[in-house]
């Protein structure tokens with residue numbers, strides 16, 4: 001039990017209640033055990049029977065609605081990438097991952113099969129492993145089975161915004177891994193930001209001295225670079241201020257061969273098409289009206305080599321007017337509405353990004369073609385010293401972590 005301090009008061013309360021019922025065990029006993037009732041309710045709230053803990057702090061659909069409306073008011077139009085990750089989007093993304101042209105999943109599995117025992121050797125006994133944006137958890141089983149084999153007691157938390165993915169993925173993991181003696185599986189339903197707040201909340205994490213954040217599927221490159229850097233910084237910062245050591249196991253696609261990259265994100269690829277166009281349907285569902293009529297819209301992709309990323313956008317097939325909250329917004333044929341990026345970060349570029357925020361690459365594992373890599377990184381000594389000093393003193397070195405952009 002993680003909180004043994006609750007045992008004595010519960011025992012005392014139950015003993016007193018039994019006296020009142022002449023040691024008879026009946027439902028009446030619960031009239032005299034308010035602490036037990038509250039404890040049971042709290043356990044069911046925090047640890048749902050499926051093992052999924054809800055950490056979401058805001059109602060997500062409202063948050064997304066605001067982001068959609070705001071993004072369509074900017075000069076350079078944009079929609080939140082989160083639109084892609086509704087329950088339907090998760091299934092479509094899985095189909096994409098299984099398609100022959102989507103080399104990222106194949107390469108990452110190759111690395112995991114070859115090196116997962118080396119990777120888990122870096123995860124300390126008695127620690128927590130938090131997988132960020134875990135999706136369907138199809139690759140996670142490779143790491144978890146290596147972890148179980150290594151006989152290390154580790155609690156694994158799968159974090160994602162999709163509750164359905166978590167439920168199905170955890171059920172799939174339980175079935176695939178069989179009975180586990182060392183690794184405990186849990187789900188965290190919420191965003192990356194909710195995850196940081198949850199770790200900062202001390203309570204749930206104070207049982208561990210170390211956390212490993214696992215971030216697979218090239219997901220760390222799906223947002224603006226400054227956002228990724230900010231998330232990594234705040235995760236390590238939060239752990240440091242809670243006295244917890246932390247490290248990251250992340251993957252990044254470093255492929256620069258244009259043919260290979262563009263085949264994976266081709267508008268001709270049916271799985272990719274279905275996945276992308278679902279994003280517009282997802283926006284309609286959130287807005288509660290058909291703002292993006294499917295016959296008026298398509299999508300496109302460009303490989304921006306200077307920014308080391310493939311950019312994906314929606315675009316109308318002819319001039320359209322969209323109405324949101326009775327406000328009219330004209331979007332011309334060919335105008336781009338940015339939605340998501342997928343970084344193509346060769347190793348030196350990856351290093352410059354993480355070193356820019358005081359992280360240090362400790363290990364590197366690549367696939368046989370050297371296009372895809374998994375990295376282990378942790379806070380560098382330099383950064384540790386920086387934390388020991390007051391932020392004012394070093395304000396001129398790191399003026400505002402949110403605005404650091406090395407591209």
Ligand SMILES: C[S@@+](CC[C@H](N)C(=O)[O-])C[C@H]1O[C@@H](n2cnc3c(N)ncnc32)[C@H](O)[C@@H]1O
Pocket residue numbers: 082085090097132133134135136137139159160161162165190191192193215216217218219222
């Ligand atoms: C590119 S997929 C990767 C899925 C999986 N990790 C893999 O390697 O196949 C990105 C995943 O991140 C999740 N995600 C996206 N934005 C998120 C956010 N802000 N907070 C938590 N999860 C998020 C999505 O739901 C999706 O499952």
